[in-house]
Amino acid sequence: MVTSEKLKSYTRSNHQELEKKIIGKIRNIQNKSDYIELLQWFYNYFGAIEAKINSYIDARELEDHLQRRKTSTLLSDITTLGGTANQTIGAEDLPEFNNHLQAFGALYVLEGSTLGGPHISKMIQKQLKDYDGHGFSFFNSYGDQTDMMWNKFKAVLDTQAENETEQEEILQSADETFLKFKTWIEKQANLN
Numbered sequence: 001m002v003t004s005e006k007l008k009s010y011t012r013s014n015h016q017e018l019e020k021k022i023i024g025k026i027r028n029i030q031n032k033s034d035y036i037e038l039l040q041w042f043y044n045y046f047g048a049i050e051a052k053i054n055s056y057i058d059a060r061e062l063e064d065h066l067q068r069r070k071t072s073t074l075l076s077d078i079t080t081l082g083g084t085a086n087q088t089i090g091a092e093d094l095p096e097f098n099n100h101l102q103a104f105g106a107l108y109v110l111e112g113s114t115l116g117g118p119h120i121s122k123m124i125q126k127q128l129k130d131y132d133g134h135g136f137s138f139f140n141s142y143g144d145q146t147d148m149m150w151n152k153f154k155a156v157l158d159t160q161a162e163n164e165t166e167q168e169e170i171l172q173s174a175d176e177t178f179l180k181f182k183t184w185i186e187k188q189a190n191l192n
């Protein structure tokens with residue numbers, strides 16, 4: 001079976017667990033500063049992972065790689081809302097990867113977040129008492145290009161593994177990327 005089809009079922013359980021954590025946080029959002037906090041969690045985790053991915057994937061592997069970066073969009077949402085971004089995440093909170101296959105597994109998780117993003121965006125907007133339309137470029141993803149960008153990404157992803165062992169590396173890395181994000185969120189939620 002092609003990698004992208006396997007990934008969905010392989011990571012389903014950790015995706016759902018992560019979803020639950022994020023929905024829990026969203027239920028407690030009332031104002032912009034609560035929302036900034038959620039953006040900071042994403043900024044830390046996605047920012048650090050993107051930096052690692054950049055060592056293994058560039059425009060040769062994925063021609064629209066630059067267009068897919070999310071750290072700058074998160075930063076711009078945080079500053080638009082009046083917040084300040086701090087990178088506090090440590091190596092122990094990040095998935096480990098040492099080759100381009102593992103980097104593609106992690107990127108699957110980051111890119112896939114664009115599919116849930118619009119749902120998250122709507123949920124948060126309903127919660128905010130001081131919503132004024134700003135600061136949603138990250139969660140609104142690629143707008144009406146989202147499906148096209150996702151299919152294009154999957155087409156490249158599906159050419160990466162040359163055998164089952166390589167495919168397993170992608171699957172495990174994606175699953176670990178979900179799991180560690182859930183753990184990171186739990187850790188942040190406990191600090192409050």
Ligand code: HEM
Nearest residue numbers: 004007008019022023108109110112113115116119120181
């Ligand atoms: C409240 C939080 C979330 C909701 C409600 C949500 C919802 C969804 C939905 C509805 C899809 C399926 C879209 C489709 O098949 O057309 C999806 C897919 C996906 N989401 Fe989430 N999501 C959430 C959080 C996240 C986060 C935070 C990440 C990553 C860090 C993520 C990663 C993915 C991935 C990788 C897929 C692709 C699954 C596949 O088809 O292979 N999601 N999500």
